[in-house]
Amino acid sequence: MAPLAWLGTLILLPLLGAPLLARGAFGRFAPGARVVLAAGVGAALVSFAMTLFCLAGVPWGLAAIALAAALFAAALSALVRGKATAPAQERLGRTGALAVALSGVCVLVALAATDAGAATSVDLFYFWGPKAQQFAIARGVDTAFLAGPFHDYMHAYYPPLVASLDALATIAAGRFSWTCATLTFPLLLGALAVALPGVLRGAASRSAAAAVSALVIAAIAVIGVRANIAGNGDMPLLFFETLAMALLLRPDASDPAVQLLAGLLLAGAASAKVEGLAFALAAAALFLALRGGGLADSAKAAARLLIPTAVTLGAWFAFGATRRLFTAYSEYGPFFALHPDHWPSVATGIPLALAATGRALPYAVPLICLAAAGRPGRRAILPLGTAAALLAFVVFTYLHLATDPSQWISYSAARILSPLPMLFALAAVCARRLSREAA
Amino acid sequence: MLPRRSDTASALAPLLGAVLLTALALWTLPWREGLGRPRTLLDRSTARALAPGYRLITDALRAMPGGASFVVRTEPPDAEFETWYHRLGVALAPGRRALPAAYLGVFTPPEVWREAEYLVLVGPRPRQAPGELVLSTPNGTVWRRGKS
Numbered sequence: 001m002a003p004l005a006w007l008g009t010l011i012l013l014p015l016l017g018a019p020l021l022a023r024g025a026f027g028r029f030a031p032g033a034r035v036v037l038a039a040g041v042g043a044a045l046v047s048f049a050m051t052l053f054c055l056a057g058v059p060w061g062l063a064a065i066a067l068a069a070a071l072f073a074a075a076l077s078a079l080v081r082g083k084a085t086a087p088a089q090e091r092l093g094r095t096g097a098l099a100v101a102l103s104g105v106c107v108l109v110a111l112a113a114t115d116a117g118a119a120t121s122v123d124l125f126y127f128w129g130p131k132a133q134q135f136a137i138a139r140g141v142d143t144a145f146l147a148g149p150f151h152d153y154m155h156a157y158y159p160p161l162v163a164s165l166d167a168l169a170t171i172a173a174g175r176f177s178w179t180c181a182t183l184t185f186p187l188l189l190g191a192l193a194v195a196l197p198g199v200l201r202g203a204a205s206r207s208a209a210a211a212v213s214a215l216v217i218a219a220i221a222v223i224g225v226r227a228n229i230a231g232n233g234d235m236p237l238l239f240f241e242t243l244a245m246a247l248l249l250r251p252d253a254s255d256p257a258v259q260l261l262a263g264l265l266l267a268g269a270a271s272a273k274v275e276g277l278a279f280a281l282a283a284a285a286l287f288l289a290l291r292g293g294g295l296a297d298s299a300k301a302a303a304r305l306l307i308p309t310a311v312t313l314g315a316w317f318a319f320g321a322t323r324r325l326f327t328a329y330s331e332y333g334p335f336f337a338l339h340p341d342h343w344p345s346v347a348t349g350i351p352l353a354l355a356a357t358g359r360a361l362p363y364a365v366p367l368i369c370l371a372a373a374g375r376p377g378r379r380a381i382l383p384l385g386t387a388a389a390l391l392a393f394v395v396f397t398y399l400h401l402a403t404d405p406s407q408w409i410s411y412s413a414a415r416i417l418s419p420l421p422m423l424f425a426l427a428a429v430c431a432r433r434l435s436r437e438a439a
Numbered sequence: 440m441l442p443r444r445s446d447t448a449s450a451l452a453p454l455l456g457a458v459l460l461t462a463l464a465l466w467t468l469p470w471r472e473g474l475g476r477p478r479t480l481l482d483r484s485t486a487r488a489l490a491p492g493y494r495l496i497t498d499a500l501r502a503m504p505g506g507a508s509f510v511v512r513t514e515p516p517d518a519e520f521e522t523w524y525h526r527l528g529v530a531l532a533p534g535r536r537a538l539p540a541a542y543l544g545v546f547t548p549p550e551v552w553r554e555a556e557y558l559v560l561v562g563p564r565p566r567q568a569p570g571e572l573v574l575s576t577p578n579g580t581v582w583r584r585g586k587s
């Protein structure tokens with residue numbers, strides 16, 4: 001029963017995001033996509049509520065956190081106006097049906113590999129799981145545990161979403177479930193497989209949206225198994241990043257409701273892993289640069305995209321500062337303290353790490369598909385520019401290490417760069433031949 | 440409404456990519472080792488070298504009461520593995536106190552773990568008993584240590 005209760009808690013997240021996603025403005029999404037988007041919003045708001053509870057010194061309780069998250073969603077729904085309808089009915093066709101089947105196979109592969117212990121992240125046992133387990137026992141972020149001797153490797157400053165949600169599930173189940181924590185990989189991949197075609201339909205035909213989604217799901221499945229991401233923060237990060245980017249590529253991304261939704265998902269990404277903040281800033285900046293328009297409109301769009309991230313991370317850093325635990329992402333020294341002498345290790349280590357992950361095919365194939373899809377439209381700058389920014393951030397981070405980063409790169413680069421193939425695939429949606437807007 | 444022929448053609452590139460990567464995904468499954476659920480979640484991961492310690496620590500929970508302190512060591516001593524096993528001890532033995540025999544690949548001073556009530560020893564049984572044997576498994580032994 002405990003594992004069921006553990007996973008059941010996460011499956012209930014759509015209910016907490018529902019007060020926002022139930023608004024008519026989100027009728028533009030197919031029902032399956034709407035449920036998954038509500039889960040993403042629910043997860044981001046639950047994490048935010050749990051941080052606020054810690055900041056206020058209030059112990060975590062299931063009902064109180066759920067109520068707070070649902071109230072936040074209801075309050076946000078007041079900002080959303082108007083109605084929108086789903087795109088006209090369109091047959092999936094044989095191409096689309098094959099794409100849907102491929103996505104299903106990849107989710108089953110992820111499930112089988114996870115169940116067979118072939119995709120487990122060792123970081124789940126090093127810090128993601130222990131933190132969640134201890135936070136559940138303490139009914140809050142346990143500062144004494146994080147600051148304890150020989151616990152530096154827990155990375156106290158890491159953003160809170162994954163450990164908090166796992167702790168919430170642990171409170172509900174009565175104990176931490178290592179198996180269920182690993183199953184979040186196929187579960188979130190399955191959720192993406194359900195939602196992504198529906199979100200991309202605004203930007204491409206039904207069959208093209210299904211094909212691009214299948215490409216994204218397959219790339220994540222291969223990297224997830226080969227780089228062992230089951231149970232760590234990489235899959236939640238990919239979940240938020242993929243949906244946020246897909247929303248920003250839609251022709252109706254100028255709609256305030258779509259921007260608010262993308263902003264909440266970007267906040268989820270920034271709350272999941274450190275590199276999520278780099279992704280959120282790059283995606284928002286490029287989106288604003290590409291959209292044009294007046295200064296006032298741009299300011300409003302920037303607020304919708306970035307205030308959720310600023311508020312959620314602001315609360316987390318306020319907690320860290322008031323408890324004298326951390327004040328910044330600063331584990332590797334001062335921001336500009338780089339070690340350029342490590343450049344050769346970084347320049348050779350990253351390609352080697354990618355080559356060791358399915359012979360780099362999950363990274364190369366989406367890039368080849370992008371080239372084959374035809375001349376990219378202007379909107380492709382958004383995913384491709386974000387990919388470039390993320391790569392630059394990763395190189396910048398590796399150059400921070402005082403010692404030779406080769407070993408660190410060998411076990412982390414494939415995971416940390418896993419959003420790249422997703423971004424290449426989504427850029428294909430902007431190719432003139434696939435783009436609904438161009439049609 | 441039927442999909443236009445151009446829609447289908449334009450979807451071919453990502454579809455072919457998805458076919459190729461799905462085949463690769465199927466190839467990544469551990470077919471030879473079987474798809475059954477293994478004894479530990481690390482058995483077929485890239486960290487499979489830690490599986491013996493994982494098994495021994497979970498077995499040791501039967502022999503160590505709640506609140507007990509313990510240290511995980513290897514035979515022969517290995518600072519890298521003892522670093523990782525300390526972390527597994529923190530994860531897999533909640534309610535007990537794991538003390539580190541090594542940290543970041545370097546042995547800690549013995550004073551750090553001197554007070555450990557139990558020794559979880561991954562590997563062959565040592566020639567000289569480090570205490571009272573409370574559990575012996577193919578992956579190692581668990582000892583109740585005397586007061587130092």
